[in-house]
Amino acid sequence: MTDTAWIDAALTSARPQAVGALLRYFRDLDTAEEAFQNASLRALKAWPQNGPPRDAAAWLIMVGRNAAIDEVRRNRRQQPLPEDDRAISDLGDAEDEIAERLDGSHYRDDILRLLFICCHPELPPTQQIALALRIVSGLSVKQIARAFLVSEAAMEQRITRAKARVAEANVPFETPGAVERSERLAAVAAMIYLIFNEGYSASGDTADIRKPLCEEAIRLARLLLRLFQSEPEIMGLTALLLLQHARSDARFDRDGALILLDDQDRSRWNQKLIAEGLALIDKAMRHRASGPYQIQAAIAALHSRAARPEDTDWQQIDLLYGALELMQPSPVVTLNRAVAVSKVRGPEAALEMIEPLAPRLSNYFHFFGVRGAFLMQLGRNEEARVAFDRAIALANTSAEAAHIRMHLDKLMRDSKPRDAKAGK
Amino acid sequence: MLYAILCYHDEDFVGSWSKEQDQEVMKKLTVVQDKLAKQGRLGPVARLLPTTAATTLRKENPPLVLDGPYAETKEQLLGFYLIDCNNLDEALDVARDLGAANPGGAYEIRPVGMFVPGGVAK
Numbered sequence: 001m002t003d004t005a006w007i008d009a010a011l012t013s014a015r016p017q018a019v020g021a022l023l024r025y026f027r028d029l030d031t032a033e034e035a036f037q038n039a040s041l042r043a044l045k046a047w048p049q050n051g052p053p054r055d056a057a058a059w060l061i062m063v064g065r066n067a068a069i070d071e072v073r074r075n076r077r078q079q080p081l082p083e084d085d086r087a088i089s090d091l092g093d094a095e096d097e098i099a100e101r102l103d104g105s106h107y108r109d110d111i112l113r114l115l116f117i118c119c120h121p122e123l124p125p126t127q128q129i130a131l132a133l134r135i136v137s138g139l140s141v142k143q144i145a146r147a148f149l150v151s152e153a154a155m156e157q158r159i160t161r162a163k164a165r166v167a168e169a170n171v172p173f174e175t176p177g178a179v180e181r182s183e184r185l186a187a188v189a190a191m192i193y194l195i196f197n198e199g200y201s202a203s204g205d206t207a208d209i210r211k212p213l214c215e216e217a218i219r220l221a222r223l224l225l226r227l228f229q230s231e232p233e234i235m236g237l238t239a240l241l242l243l244q245h246a247r248s249d250a251r252f253d254r255d256g257a258l259i260l261l262d263d264q265d266r267s268r269w270n271q272k273l274i275a276e277g278l279a280l281i282d283k284a285m286r287h288r289a290s291g292p293y294q295i296q297a298a299i300a301a302l303h304s305r306a307a308r309p310e311d312t313d314w315q316q317i318d319l320l321y322g323a324l325e326l327m328q329p330s331p332v333v334t335l336n337r338a339v340a341v342s343k344v345r346g347p348e349a350a351l352e353m354i355e356p357l358a359p360r361l362s363n364y365f366h367f368f369g370v371r372g373a374f375l376m377q378l379g380r381n382e383e384a385r386v387a388f389d390r391a392i393a394l395a396n397t398s399a400e401a402a403h404i405r406m407h408l409d410k411l412m413r414d415s416k417p418r419d420a421k422a423g424k
Numbered sequence: 425m426l427y428a429i430l431c432y433h434d435e436d437f438v439g440s441w442s443k444e445q446d447q448e449v450m451k452k453l454t455v456v457q458d459k460l461a462k463q464g465r466l467g468p469v470a471r472l473l474p475t476t477a478a479t480t481l482r483k484e485n486p487p488l489v490l491d492g493p494y495a496e497t498k499e500q501l502l503g504f505y506l507i508d509c510n511n512l513d514e515a516l517d518v519a520r521d522l523g524a525a526n527p528g529g530a531y532e533i534r535p536v537g538m539f540v541p542g543g544v545a546k
Contacts, residue, residue, distance in 0.1 A: 005445060013436035056437075219439060225476040226435075229492035238476065272473075272537050279477040279535040282512035283491060286479075 003048045010047075011040050014057035015138045016223060020110030021061045022068070027173055029117070029163060031068055033135065039064035057107075108227045109175055112184055115220070117171045118162075119187040127162040129195050129213075134159050137216050147199070147213050149206060185228060189237050189293065192220050196241050200248075203397035204256025207248070214245050225280075235284035236294030242277035243300035246270040257402045262309040274304045295324045314343035331357040335370055347377040365394040369404055381411050426467065426544065430501065435475060461542060468506065471538035478534040479512060483523040489516060494532035502529075506536070 015036065022032035039060040053059040118132040130148070133139045139147075145155035176184060199213030221238040228234055250268040253259055281301050284294050299320050306312040321337030335354055342350035351374045354367070361367035372387035388408050395401035441449070460466035475493040482488040505522070509515040512533070519531045 009440040009442075009445065010437055013434070013440035056434075222439065222474055222476050223436070226474075226492075229476070230490075235476075235491075275535060275537060276473045276477055279473060279512065283477070283479055286489070286512070 004044070006052075007044060007047055010052060010056045011043065011060075012138055014060050016111045016114060016136050017057040017107050018060040018064065019135065019138075020114040021057075021107060022064050023114060024106075024110050024173060025065055026068060029135065029166060035064035035068035036060060038067040042067075106175075109181070111223065111227060112176075112181070112188065113171065113173070115188040115191065115224070116184040117166050117169070119191045120166055120169050120171075122169075123162055123165055125194050126198075127158055127165075128191050129198055130155060130159050131162040131166070132191060132195065132220075133213075133216065136220065139212075139216070143212070147210050149209070185224075185231065185234070188224065189221075189234060192217050192224065193237060193241075193293075195220070196244075200244060203399040204252035204258065205398070207252055207256075211248065214241070214248065217241055218245060230287075232284040232287040232289050233291040233293050235280045236291060236297045239277040239280035239284065239297035240293055240300055242273045242280070243297060243304050246273035246277065246304065252399070255402075256399055257406070258399045260403075261303060266307065269304070277301065278304065290323065290327075292324060292328050295320050295327070299324075312343070314340045318344050331360045332364070332366075335361065335364075335367060338374075339370060342374060342377070347374040350374050351378070363394060365391055365396060365400060368394065369400075369407075372404070372407060376407065376411060381414070385411055428504075439474065457540070465544060466540075466542040467544045468542045469538075469540040470506065470536045473535045473537040475534070478532055479516070481516060481519045481523060481531045481533065483527050483529050483531065485527065487520055487523050493534070494530050496530070499529055506539075 018039070019032055019036045022035045023029060026032050026035065042063055043056075043060065047053070114136055115132065118128050118135060120128070123131070126148070130144055133144050133147075134141065141156050141159065142152050144159075145152045148155060150158075196214050196217035199210040199215075199217065202210035218238070218241050221234070221241055225231070225234045225238050246269050247261075247264065249270065250264040250266070251259055277297065278301055281294070281297050284297070299317050302313050302317050302320075318337060318340040321333060321340055325333050325337060334357060338350040338353045341353055351371070354371060354374070357367065368387045368391035372384045372391060375381075375384035375387060385408065388404050388411070391404045392401050392408075395404065438446075457466055457469060478493040480490045480492060480494045482490065505518075507515065507518050509518065515533050519533055523531065
């Protein structure tokens with residue numbers, strides 16, 4: 001690795017902790033970010049000459065903090081500090097204190113707070129994600145814009161707006177109590193899941209560009225789990241992301257069309273990620289405190305464990321979706337469960353299960369895709385065609401539409417005499 | 425004499441390597457390993473999964489299972505086992521058996537991500 005490559009990696013890995021601590025000192029996001037930026041520039045100069053510091057984060061916090069204080073002092077000569085600027089004036093410059101704080105559990109809450117301010121409920125999900133990627137992950141605006149398939153200017157504006165909102169939000173800086181900490185943890189977990197989904201729901205032609213979002217979400221999930229080692233839902237979340245991401249190389253064909261689980265080349269699944277995901281689920285299960293992430297991860301695990309599609313334990317998947325339905329009732333969960341039901345009890349039972357969902361899912365692409373598939377299995381081809389047509393009209397990506405078209409083509413072939421099949 | 429070489433590094437840092445950086449490091453390491461393997465001097469090589477996948481069994485009475493890696497510094501690493509198990513519970517059972525035979529201290533149970541059996545010619 002070149003000097004700059006490893007310094008980049010060191011800065012990236014130290015960033016959440018360093019910016020989190022700087023935010024605690026300065027209580028202002030822009031000041032904290034600027035301080036980190038300053039420290040990073042100095043690191044680029046100092047580290048190649050002196051070698052890397054043993055604790056990169058502590059180095060960056062110390063240097064960043066001093067640089068920012070110097071700046072405040074410079075400004076103070078020109079204009080007096082506001083009276084209530086307690087956050088800055090009580091800093092002192094006790095270096096021992098920094099070392100002590102880094103060793104303590106403080107930094108855990110620093111990182112959590114940093115992640116948490118990105119999850120402000122008034123921020124739409126896309127802004128939450130953009131903000132987290134900018135502030136916590138340190139991705140450049142250009143990188144984020146690319147992953148979101150928008151212009152750099154638009155992304156810049158989105159992040160600036162989100163920051164303004166966060167600044168008004170007044171997130172408390174005191175060490176959170178147990179209840180508040182667990183609320184923050186849940187909000188942060190949801191945000192990390194959003195980041196992952198933003199990358200995972202990409203269509204075939206953009207999957208490669210958006211893949212970094214999935215990787216970043218996994219990195220953040222692992223970070224969170226390292227801070228909160230005994231939280232089964234964080235284990236579940238991390239496992240879920242790993243198990244889903246393990247399939248990423250097998251999810252699209254050369255033309256960018258989506259390949260369903262049953263048709264994926266399972267030799268292309270990443271076994272290392274699967275192993276890590278399964279290990280985390282094992283750990284989570286021992287707590288006997290089930291939750292939505294753990295259940296979804298357990299479902300993903302059953303798919304991962306099946307060497308061939310026909311080895312899948314659909315019965316168990318049906319049960320797990322049943323549990324998820326109780327915990328998080330949603331027509332989409334029921335729709336997913338119906339797929340398992342169709343494998344265990346046949347398409348008729350599955351169809352019966354999803355009919356009541358029709359009013360609530362009348363604009364949902366997957367509903368009509370799944371419905372069409374059940375109808376097709378039952379030989380009700382005309383009704384299937386209607387469902388598939390509706391699905392295509394509702395498709396969100398070209399890959400989704402292309403996938404349904406494949407079903408329609410199959411319907412066409414099947415409704416013709418045998419020679420059409422023989423020619424295949 | 426057999427020597428074990430135990431690898432320590434900052435996990436956050438290694439985890440921040442890009443896939444290319446990681447592959448580059450692994451490739452360089454393989455060159456060194458291949459040389460040893462040809463000489464019949466390379467035993468098993470393992471790359472462990474992240475510490476987030478670790479579980480620790482404190483060998484108290486009764487044994488106590490904790491999430492996460494072994495984090496104390498007052499005990500020293502004295503040895504290791506490589507065992508083949510279907511899941512964490514099986515691995516914990518083995519650890520409990522071992523712990524009953526030799527109480528005190530702790531076992532960190534960590535899944536192995538990459539394993540090369542190797543073979544030392546004796």
